[in-house]
Amino acid sequence: MQYPDYENEVNPLEYDALTGWDDDATAETYAAFTRAYPMYSASSRDLAARAGLTNSRVIVDLCGGTGTTAEAILALAPPDATIVSLDSSAAMQRIGRHLLTDSRLTWVNAPAENLAGHVPSHSVDAVVCNSALWKTNVAAVVTAVRRVLRPGGRFVFNIGGTFAGVTHPDTLVPPTGPSLTTLIHQIATRDYVIAPPTAAMPPKLPLPAITRLLADTGLNVVAAEVTGQHTTTAERAAWLSIPVFAHPEGALSYEQKMAILAEASARTRPDDVTVTSWLVIVAKLPEKAA
Numbered sequence: 001m002q003y004p005d006y007e008n009e010v011n012p013l014e015y016d017a018l019t020g021w022d023d024d025a026t027a028e029t030y031a032a033f034t035r036a037y038p039m040y041s042a043s044s045r046d047l048a049a050r051a052g053l054t055n056s057r058v059i060v061d062l063c064g065g066t067g068t069t070a071e072a073i074l075a076l077a078p079p080d081a082t083i084v085s086l087d088s089s090a091a092m093q094r095i096g097r098h099l100l101t102d103s104r105l106t107w108v109n110a111p112a113e114n115l116a117g118h119v120p121s122h123s124v125d126a127v128v129c130n131s132a133l134w135k136t137n138v139a140a141v142v143t144a145v146r147r148v149l150r151p152g153g154r155f156v157f158n159i160g161g162t163f164a165g166v167t168h169p170d171t172l173v174p175p176t177g178p179s180l181t182t183l184i185h186q187i188a189t190r191d192y193v194i195a196p197p198t199a200a201m202p203p204k205l206p207l208p209a210i211t212r213l214l215a216d217t218g219l220n221v222v223a224a225e226v227t228g229q230h231t232t233t234a235e236r237a238a239w240l241s242i243p244v245f246a247h248p249e250g251a252l253s254y255e256q257k258m259a260i261l262a263e264a265s266a267r268t269r270p271d272d273v274t275v276t277s278w279l280v281i282v283a284k285l286p287e288k289a290a
Contacts, residue, residue: 020244021065027091029242031066031099037235040130043158043278044072047128050223050282051156053077056125060148061085062141062157063112063132067096067105073128074102084119086110112136115144124148129157134205139213146217152287155219159210161226161277165203168228168277179274180236181247183264188248191260196248207279214283223282234270237261 020026034040047069053059053076061070064085073083086108087093093107108118112129113136127145145155161167178186185196211221239245246257 021089022091023243024091026243027066027089027095030092030244031095033238033242034066034068037238039229039231039235039239040068041072043229044069044128044130045075046227046280047130047156047158048072048076050280051076051126051128051154053081053126057081058119058124059083060115060119060124060127062115062127062129062145063087063136064107065089065092065096065132067100069128069130070096070105071100074100074104077104079104082106084108086112086115086118088112113140113144115141116147119148121147122150124150124153126154126156129155131158131160133157134159134163138205138210142213142217142219146219146285149219149285151285153285155214155281155283155285157281158227159205159279159281161279162201163204164210164277164279165206166226166277166279168226168275170228170230170275171277173275175274176272177268180233180240180264180268183267184240184247184260187260187263188252192252192256194248194250194252207281210281219283219285221281222284223280225280227278227280228275229278230273230275232270233265233268233272233274236274237265237268237270 051059053073056077057080059073059077059081061073061083064070064087067085070083070085077083081104083105085096085105088109088111090109093109097107110118127149133141149155188194189196207224214221240247240261241258243254246254246261248257248260
């Protein structure tokens with residue numbers, strides 16, 4: 001049987017993973033991944049650099065998890081700045097509190113949609129959100145961000161290429177062999193009769209849609225760029241070992257999924273590189289906003 005390269009259809013680095021984050025095993029595995037591999041730290045540094053933090057006094061790390069993005073923000077923020085890392089997962093924040101002890105950083109355990117209930121209105125210079133916006137009620141989050149931003153404040157975030165419906169040119173290079181995701185589906189079909197996905201998901205947040213959502217609250221898109229993130233097979237395998245991302249989806253136990261992942265990984269080269277697409281957006285509240 002021939003299998004298509006599902007990596008080109010549904011990027012495994014962008015699965016929704018809407019639930020399961022408030023779990024100690026997930027939090028610990030995720031934190032270990034962010035320390036060992038550059039994916040989240042690199043994208044966090046990119047977003048923080050775009051946020052123009054040099055003179056910022058109050059900065060929000062939205063959906064901050066264990067603090068990878070907060071760490072990038074702290075590296076650029078002034079000595080007297082206040083950084084608020086807000087996330088709904090207490091388990092993720094417990095780890096973050098141990099990893100980051102900078103006195104400028106405050107942790108708030110709350111959903112992104114409730115941001116305006118925890119940060120004063122019109123007080124924030126920048127809100128940064130890495131790899132998470134599409135997992136939220138986007139309209140509610142954008143409204144909350146608008147309420148807390150001061151005039152001239154920025155909202156900087158990224159959206160996975162599958163969800164944004166964008167493709168970076170570097171991803172179009174033909175693969176030299178089956179991807180890790182394709183191999184996982186082959187093994188799952190062979191051993192557990194689990195059918196692989198047959199169609200790509202429609203984009204949830206293409207640029208025109210997110211632009212309209214932002215504009216409806218008074219935020220203007222001032223920059224939008226499709227970027228490509230280079231990822232090794234070893235990094236991808238480690239990412240897929242995080243419980244909320246373990247595949248294939250379905251009724252298999254975590255141990256079964258890890259056995260499939262181990263067999264699939266053994267049939268790949270750990271240093272092989274794939275490229276994932278991201279849409280990076282910088283939005284701004286006008287200086288004269290009410």
